[in-house]
Amino acid sequence: ISSIKQMKFQLEGAGSFYLDEIKLIDYSKEEYQKMRAEVELMKPKGEFNQTVYRENSFKEDVWGYENNICQTLTQSTSKTGEKYIYWKYDGDECPWAKWGINWNGWYAMNLRGITEKSSIQFKIKTTKKAKFKVFIQDFKGHKAEIFNSKNQNFSMEKWETILIPLKSLNLISKQFALDQIKQIYFEGTGVAEVFISEIKITD
Numbered sequence: 001i002s003s004i005k006q007m008k009f010q011l012e013g014a015g016s017f018y019l020d021e022i023k024l025i026d027y028s029k030e031e032y033q034k035m036r037a038e039v040e041l042m043k044p045k046g047e048f049n050q051t052v053y054r055e056n057s058f059k060e061d062v063w064g065y066e067n068n069i070c071q072t073l074t075q076s077t078s079k080t081g082e083k084y085i086y087w088k089y090d091g092d093e094c095p096w097a098k099w100g101i102n103w104n105g106w107y108a109m110n111l112r113g114i115t116e117k118s119s120i121q122f123k124i125k126t127t128k129k130a131k132f133k134v135f136i137q138d139f140k141g142h143k144a145e146i147f148n149s150k151n152q153n154f155s156m157e158k159w160e161t162i163l164i165p166l167k168s169l170n171l172i173s174k175q176f177a178l179d180q181i182k183q184i185y186f187e188g189t190g191v192a193e194v195f196i197s198e199i200k201i202t203d
Contacts, residue, residue: 007022043112043179044110044112044179045110045112045113045114046109046110046111046112046113046114046178046179046201047110047114047201048114048117048118048201048202048203049118049200049201049202049203050103050109050200050201051103051200052101052103052120052122052184052199052200052201053085053101053103053122053196053197053198053199053200054103055075055083058075058085060105061101061102061103061105061106062085062099062100062101063099063100064098064099064100065099068094068096069090069093069094070089070090070091070093070094070095070096070097071087071088071089071090071096071097071098071099071188072086072087072088072089073085073086073087073088073099074086082197083197084195084196084197085195085196085197086193086194086195087099087186087188087193087194087195087196088192088193088194089132089188089191089192089194090191091131091188091189091190091191092190092191097187097188097189098185098186098187098188099185099186100137100183100184100185100186101183101184101185101199102182102183108138108139108179108180108181108182109181109182110178110179110181111166111171111178111179111181111201112178112179113178114166114201114203115166115167115169115171115172115178116166116167117203118165118166118201118202118203119163119164119165119166119201119202119203120136120146120163120164120166120184120199120200120201121161121162121163121164121198121199121200121201121202122161122162122196122197122198122199122200123159123160123161123162123196123197123198124154124159124160124162124194124195124196124197125154125155125156125157125158125159125160125194125195126149126154126155126156126192126193126194126195127156127192127193127194128154128155129190129192130149130154130188130190130192130193130194131149131150131188131189131190131192132149132186132187132188132189132192132194133145133147133148133149133186133187134146134147134148134184134185134186134187135184135185135186135187136169136171136181136183136184137181137182137183137184137185138176138177138178138180138181138182139177139180139181139182140176140177140180142174142175142176142177144169144170144171144174144176146164146169146184147162147164156193156195159195159197166201184199
């Protein structure tokens with residue numbers, strides 16, 4: 001404390017700010033918590049509705065689409081003109097049946113302020129007994145499993161809609177940086193074919 005050099009300010013992204021009356025003051029823990037709560041309310045909140053799978057940006061938004069012995073990952077079009085992600089994998093041959101998606105040009109996405117109301121939603125159909133998990137990850141390295149296909153009765157006959165309330169993931173208690181979300185990613189085991197469509201954040 002006796003060798004303090006400076007106070008440093010860092011601006012993330014573009015913009016400007018103005019400062020005045022910088023000084024040291026006495027404060028209590030209660031006053032500090034109140035101040036932190038006020039600062040939290042000033043931070044930008046995310047949109048309640050966000051499109052995750054952007055049909056026109058598949059190769060820009062997705063990693064893992066380079067085909068290998070573990071998997072094939074492509075964007076396909078149905079007979080009715082609807083686009084979807086086709087994922088065929090063989091996790092028995094190698095452990096790298098996985099891929100991820102970011103919906104902001106691989107910059108951070110913001111879920112701050114929307115976790116109480118919004119959900120992650122996607123449509124899916126698969127071969128029987130397809131085994132895969134879905135995770136969400138932030139840029140600080142925190143990750144959480146958001147879906148597991150175990151005990152699900154999917155088929156190739158019809159699309160099933162999966163709805164995962166963000167509230168149920170307890171991201172705040174897991175210390176996620178909600179305004180620094182990196183990606184949603186999928187990991188497969190065994191052998192399966194999976195069709196995925198309309199991945200989005202919705203209220």
